[in-house]
Amino acid sequence: AQSVTQPDIHITVSEGASLELRCNYSYGATPYLFWYVQSPGQGLQLLLKYFSGDTLVQGIKGFEAEFKRSQSSFNLRKPSVHWSDAAEYFCAVGEGSTNAGKSTFGDGTTLTVKP
Amino acid sequence: GAxxxxxxxxxxxxxxxxxxxxCDPISGHVSLFWYQQALGQGPEFLTYFQxxxxxDKSGLPSDRFFAERPEGSVSTLKIQRTQQEDSAVYLCASxxxxxxxxxxxxxxxTVV
Structure with a gap:
């Protein structure tokens, strides 16, 4: 069965500092990987996705993620964090490129941004 | 809708x-999904409509949970005889x- 682990429950960074959120997955076939952001009281918004091809994926809001098959990882990065990035971030692995909706999610990482 | x-x-x-x-999906969207998100956890898949x-209804936790989408647009998730462990956020996606x-x-x- 597929699974996703986000090792960091809570991360605090200073505004303007760089950010890396970790994600490790377990999946038997080619993984379809996603990062979502959830602000308090809101639904999830897709930041980026990886299906195939270039292992460095660019997303919205200046985020990027790198797929590393050898490490079963899909870490999310941002070079300079803004206060508005404070939210909860979820990594997910989907069953396929045409059924992204049936995904297994990690338990999330809460990001706090210090002024 | 937007x-x-x-x-x-x-x-x-x-x-x-x-x-x-x-759940009222985005107009024209064929697929609809329900998820359950308990406090402090990630969403968990419940069911899927095309x-x-x-x-696929493999994620429904018990026979007290039932979902329908009779006309292929609006969907309803019904929970019968609610229990405290049903307290969660229920997310719909399309x-x-x-x-x-x-x-x-x-x-x-919230079930009290």
């Missing part, structure tokens, strides 16, 4: 009461082609 709309946004139910949660057909899904803001259910 986005996925869910109602009610907040629901408090007494234990044993039946509840119905509504048009009016329920193709998709046009299946490779990107759009979530609603969720229905927050």
């Amino acid at each position: 986005g996925v709309s869910q109602s009610p946004r907040y629901k408090v139910a007494k234990r044993g009461q039946d509840v119905a949660l509504r 048009n009016e057909a329920q193709l 998709s046009l082609r299946g490779n990107t899904i759009y979530f609603g803001e969720g229905s927050w259910l």
Whole structure:
């Protein structure tokens, strides 16, 4: 069965500092990987996705993620964090490129941004 | 509509009461998904529709949970005889082609 682990429950960074959120997955076939952001009281918004091809994926809001098959990882990065990035971030692995909706999610990482 | 709309946004139910949660997907979206998100956890898949057909209900936790989408648009998630462990946010999402899904803001259910 597929699974996703986000090792960091809570991360605090200073505004303007760089950010890396970790994600490790377990999946038997080619993984379809996603990062979502959830602000308090809101639904999830897709930041980026990886299906195939270039292992460095660019997303919205200046985020990027790198797929590393050898490490079963899909870490999310941002070079300079803004206060508005404070939210909860979820990594997910989907069953396929045409059924992204049936995904297994990690338990999330809460990001706090210090002024 | 402009986005996925869910109602009610907040629901408090007494234990044993039946509840119905509504999801209005983005117009024209074929696929519709329901997720359950417990406090402090990631969303967990419940069920999936393609048009009016329920193709996967493997995530429904018990036979007290039932979902329908009779006309291939609006969907209702029904929970019978609610229990405290049903307290969670219920998220609906829809998709046009299946490779990107759009979530609603969720229905927050508290069972007391």
